[in-house]
Amino acid sequence: MTVTGSPLGATEYATSSDGTRIAYARGGSGPVLVLVDGAFCYREFGPSERVPQALADRFTVVAWDRRGRGESGAGASTYAPEREFEDLAAVVAATGGEIVLGFSSGAALAYRTAAAGLIAPRALVGYEAPFVGRNSGKDGRPRDYRGDLEKLLAAGRNDKAVDYFMVTMVNGPAFLPLMMRLMRGPFAKLKAVAPTLLHDTDLMAGFEVPTAELARIAVPTLVLCGGKAAPAMAEAQEAIAAAIPGAEHAVLPGQMHDVKPEALREGILPFLAARGLTPAPAVAGA
Numbered sequence: 001m002t003v004t005g006s007p008l009g010a011t012e013y014a015t016s017s018d019g020t021r022i023a024y025a026r027g028g029s030g031p032v033l034v035l036v037d038g039a040f041c042y043r044e045f046g047p048s049e050r051v052p053q054a055l056a057d058r059f060t061v062v063a064w065d066r067r068g069r070g071e072s073g074a075g076a077s078t079y080a081p082e083r084e085f086e087d088l089a090a091v092v093a094a095t096g097g098e099i100v101l102g103f104s105s106g107a108a109l110a111y112r113t114a115a116a117g118l119i120a121p122r123a124l125v126g127y128e129a130p131f132v133g134r135n136s137g138k139d140g141r142p143r144d145y146r147g148d149l150e151k152l153l154a155a156g157r158n159d160k161a162v163d164y165f166m167v168t169m170v171n172g173p174a175f176l177p178l179m180m181r182l183m184r185g186p187f188a189k190l191k192a193v194a195p196t197l198l199h200d201t202d203l204m205a206g207f208e209v210p211t212a213e214l215a216r217i218a219v220p221t222l223v224l225c226g227g228k229a230a231p232a233m234a235e236a237q238e239a240i241a242a243a244i245p246g247a248e249h250a251v252l253p254g255q256m257h258d259v260k261p262e263a264l265r266e267g268i269l270p271f272l273a274a275r276g277l278t279p280a281p282a283v284a285g286a
Contacts (some may be wrong), residue, residue, distance in 0.1 A: 024063065224259075
């Protein structure tokens, strides 16, 4: 498969530690930059569909499908976050990844994989890892996100699992599910990968900043936040940056959780340039 309108090439495969095949593609030129998607997303849907075009003149961009999505396998063993740590490590090893850039829960995946010592890129960048705590139910107790999602998925209500994630878990507006249903193509993709919401829920480990874990990260790190982030999200990024030794923190003005690729590019280039990771863009016809 080649992603339409993308600089990425044909699908290649890395093999994770448990034997699961992880699909990826790459394109562009320069230092190898590996993208890590958040909930729902993969090469054909989300940042990995849009961001490569904005970075391929400076970097060899690698996008991959997290397990259970796109062309990657689901894995035969019981899911645990460590399997996805190994998946990311396999992609980084297969491509020679020098930079890892994660979005939302993909940022959490990148941070935790680095903290586990399975990757040691020259630079690590995360955008709005959602360690924002759990919302409470009517009884005042924190909601059981995993339990609620399991019930919906077991009942075959992938659509309701999508709604639950978007509104109850990440505080989207109540009208959002209706709007999504009007976009039949995208909503069909969301329903197809809804079972992987359990993976992201496990990966977020209670949605609290894992301070002690992040303190083990030993690579240069940039923690990014959008200027329009909700207070809890903004506070979480500050706490993440404070927990990672030597981490830098920056705010991208005017950006929301769905960051614009051009704004992301401008936000990461100075950090990467300071580490010798941004060669001059290729000149057409040279």
